[in-house]
Amino acid sequence: MLPKPGDFLDIPANSTKAFAWGGKLGYIFKRADNTVVALKGVCSHMECNIVYKPADRKFYCPCHKGWFDEYGKNIEGPPPKPLEFLEYRVEDNKLIVFKKGVKVELPKA
Amino acid sequence: MSCQKLRGWFLERYDFSELRAFAKKKFVPKHKHDVWYYTGGAALFLFIIQFVTGMVLAFYYVPYFEQAHKSIIEIVTKLNMGWFFRSLHHWGAQFAIGILFIHLFGTLLLKSYRKPREVLWFSGFILLGFSIFFGLSGYFLLWDERAFAAVRVATGGLSALPVLGETFKAFLRGGIDVTGETLVRFYAFHVCVLPMAFLGLLVLHLFLVQYHGMSLPLSQEGKKLKQVPFFPNVVYKDLMVWLVLFGIVVTLATLLPPQIGTKADPLAPPPENVKPEWYFLFLFQTLKFFPGDMFGLNGEVVAVLLVTLAILFFFLIPFFDRKSQHGQRSPVFTFIGIVYLLYFLIMTLVGYFS
Numbered sequence: 434m435l436p437k438p439g440d441f442l443d444i445p446a447n448s449t450k451a452f453a454w455g456g457k458l459g460y461i462f463k464r465a466d467n468t469v470v471a472l473k474g475v476c477s478h479m480e481c482n483i484v485y486k487p488a489d490r491k492f493y494c495p496c497h498k499g500w501f502d503e504y505g506k507n508i509e510g511p512p513p514k515p516l517e518f519l520e521y522r523v524e525d526n527k528l529i530v531f532k533k534g535v536k537v538e539l540p541k542a
Numbered sequence: 543m544s545c546q547k548l549r550g551w552f553l554e555r556y557d558f559s560e561l562r563a564f565a566k567k568k569f570v571p572k573h574k575h576d577v578w579y580y581t582g583g584a585a586l587f588l589f590i591i592q593f594v595t596g597m598v599l600a601f602y603y604v605p606y607f608e609q610a611h612k613s614i615i616e617i618v619t620k621l622n623m624g625w626f627f628r629s630l631h632h633w634g635a636q637f638a639i640g641i642l643f644i645h646l647f648g649t650l651l652l653k654s655y656r657k658p659r660e661v662l663w664f665s666g667f668i669l670l671g672f673s674i675f676f677g678l679s680g681y682f683l684l685w686d687e688r689a690f691a692a693v694r695v696a697t698g699g700l701s702a703l704p705v706l707g708e709t710f711k712a713f714l715r716g717g718i719d720v721t722g723e724t725l726v727r728f729y730a731f732h733v734c735v736l737p738m739a740f741l742g743l744l745v746l747h748l749f750l751v752q753y754h755g756m757s758l759p760l761s762q763e764g765k766k767l768k769q770v771p772f773f774p775n776v777v778y779k780d781l782m783v784w785l786v787l788f789g790i791v792v793t794l795a796t797l798l799p800p801q802i803g804t805k806a807d808p809l810a811p812p813p814e815n816v817k818p819e820w821y822f823l824f825l826f827q828t829l830k831f832f833p834g835d836m837f838g839l840n841g842e843v844v845a846v847l848l849v850t851l852a853i854l855f856f857f858l859i860p861f862f863d864r865k866s867q868h869g870q871r872s873p874v875f876t877f878i879g880i881v882y883l884l885y886f887l888i889m890t891l892v893g894y895f896s
Contacts, residue, residue, distance in 0.1 A: 451809055456719040458809045474811075478842055479829065480698040481691050484811035495812050496691055497830045513834040513842045 434539075438528035442469055449474075449485040452530070458482045459519065459530060464503050465490060471521045471530045472505060477514040492516065569769035570776050573762045575652060579776075580783045581645040582751070587784040588638035589744075591791065592676075595631040596733070603683065605729035607722030610685040611805040618799070629795035631680075637791055639677055639821050642670050643886070650879045654757035655859060656866040662754065665747045667857050672740045677819060679732040685725060686803030691812035692822070693728070694720050699829070702846035721808070760871055823893030824886050825849065830896075856882060 435441060435452055441461040444450050449460040451474065458474035462485065476483050481496035491508070492501040500509035505516035521530045524539060531537045552558075570579065602621060604613040618625040646666070649655060655663035678696055682689045697720065700711045716723035758767075770776060804813075818826050832845035855862070865872035 453809055456717075456721050456808055458811075474809075478834070479695040481694060481816075482809070482811040495814050495816050496695055497826070499834070507834050511830060511832055511834050511841060511845075513840040 435528040435530065436526075438523045438526065441528055442523070447487045447490065454519070454530065460485070461521070461528075461530075471519040473517040473519065475517075476512055477507060477516060478510075478512040483516070565773040566771075568772035570756050570772055571758060571762070571767040572770050573759070573765070573767050575759050575762065578645075578648040578652060579756055580780060581641055581648055583780045584783050584787055585638060585641045585645055586744075586748075587787060588634050588641060588791070589740075591634040591788075592631065592638060593737070595627045595634060596737075598627045599631055600733055603729075605683070605726055607685060607725050610683060610725060611802070614684060614802060618802070625799055626795060629799040630791065632800040633791045633795045633798075635677055635680060636820075637787065639673055642673055643821070646670055647879070647883050647886075650859070650882070651876060652757070652759040653863065653866045653872070653875065654759070656760075656863065656869075657860075659750070659754055659757055660860040662747065662750045663860050664857070665743050665750065669740065669743055669747060672736055672743070674821060676732065676736050676740070677821060679728040679736065681819060682725065682728045683732065684802060685806050687806050687810070687813055688803050688816055688818075690720065690806035690808070691816050692818040693724065695818075695826075695829075696822070697724075699842075699846055702840075702843045703850065704847075719808075760866060760869065763869065817893065820890060820894065824889035827889040827893035827896070830893075 441450050441452070442463075444461065444463050446463050446467050447465040449462045452459045452461065454473060459471065460474045461469065461471050463469050474483050475481070476494035476496065476499055478494065478499050479496055481494050483492045483494045483499075483501070485491075486493050490503050492505070493499070494501075494510070494512065498510045499507065499512040501512065501516050502508050505518060507513065507515055518533065519530050520533055521528060523529070527539070529537055529539070570576070599617065602613065602617050602624070604610060614628070616624075618628050649663065649666065678693065682693045697711050697714045700714070701707045703710070712718060714724070714727070715721070716727040817823065828849060829842075829845055832841040834841045836844050859875070859878075860867070863872055863875040866875065
């Protein structure tokens with residue numbers, strides 16, 4: 434649950450904004466075509482944190498030189514699987530990020 | 543009390559004649575490969591340095607994720623001679639592991655693992671494993687970016703192992719991810735669990751060296767070799783090797799103190815071209831070479847399984863090398879040994895320069 438959804442959803446196209454997904458790295462990612470997605474910023478190979486390279490429009494893992502495209506597909510290097518995407522919705526002016534298929538309800542104040 | 547009196551006090555109570563007889567009786571054969579005998583002693587000496595400098599550092603290091611990185615910076619900047627002990631601990635570790643690899647490959651190529659010294663080989667091999675874990679847990683204590691990435695990879699790789707992989711991973715990390723919990727755990731491994739286990743196994747290893755005596759290479763068996771007394775000839779030579787090593791390690795520690803990286807941030811990507819310590823480079827490079835998809839199989843799992851099998855074969859080599867068990871030459875295993883050595887050297891170099 435993140436306050437100020439605007440800080441995350443209104444980022445410029447072709448960029449990312451990091452958030453803490455538990456102890457791991459999460460990204461809100463706005464593709465060049467303005468679609469916004471949430472994903473885990475962790476490489477599917479050896480769990481290093483990945484970084485977005487706007488010039489190449491790809492995610493990159495510096496540990497063993499793995500590459501993923503905008504849709505999280507593992508396209509080069511050792512990663513065996515695509516990136517893990519998360520879901521999000523805005524409620525009560527809060528951005529709620531959750532695992533696919535998990536039902537999340539905000540506690541009633 | 544004078545020295546004479548003190549001596550008398552002990553002699554009245556203890557019988558040293560057996561020890562003295564043992565010392566007189568112990569001989570070491572002299573031949574063209576006997577330089578390898580000194581590699582074990584050299585490793586022992588470096589571990590003594592590691593224990594002493596490690597104890598000093600443990601007086602000041604704070605094993606908590608918010609303070610760990612800062613406490614090391616304080617050790618090297620504020621404490622009197624703190625930088626020296628830290629630097630010596632670093633260089634001592636590099637040399638200890640380097641010499642253990644030399645000791646290992648020497649033993650392998652001279653086939654000193656053959657009957658009846660299999661247990662010596664196994665205990666030595668496990669001691670090397672402990673040493674590498676000493677290294678990994680030690681540099682994680684820096685809590686810098688590189689160490690953080692290295693421990694994520696090293697523990698994460700375990701999950702590719704079948705059945706127990708996930709359990710091992712969670713046990714080492716103290717949770718599902720690498721966190722401050724992992725730091726406390728690695729500290730406990732580094733200063734308590736590993737030293738205890740290491741010392742126990744080292745005692746066995748050294749006892750077995752005494753029990754079996756020095757191993758003779760197959761090429762020297764049956765020759766009439768000159769026997770050199772262990773006390774004092776070989777001991778003096780051992781001490782000379784130790785002194786030279788000490789000089790080198792202290793010089794390097796003084797002139798090239800190791801860097802401390804940026805403090806680890808679990809949410810930041812690791813620095814570009816991040817690399818582990820040199821003794822992990824051959825594994826690191828292997829992981830890089832395997833593509834994600836290998837004929838429909840998960841490349842990561844294939845890589846980890848192959849590496850595990852290769853290490854297991856290496857460990858059990860005394861059982862596979864039947865010929866040298868019977869005292870015959872076994873060129874096939876010399877070849878296998880050279881392949882292992884070349885793989886280690888080449889992958890380390892490729893990893894270093896890539």
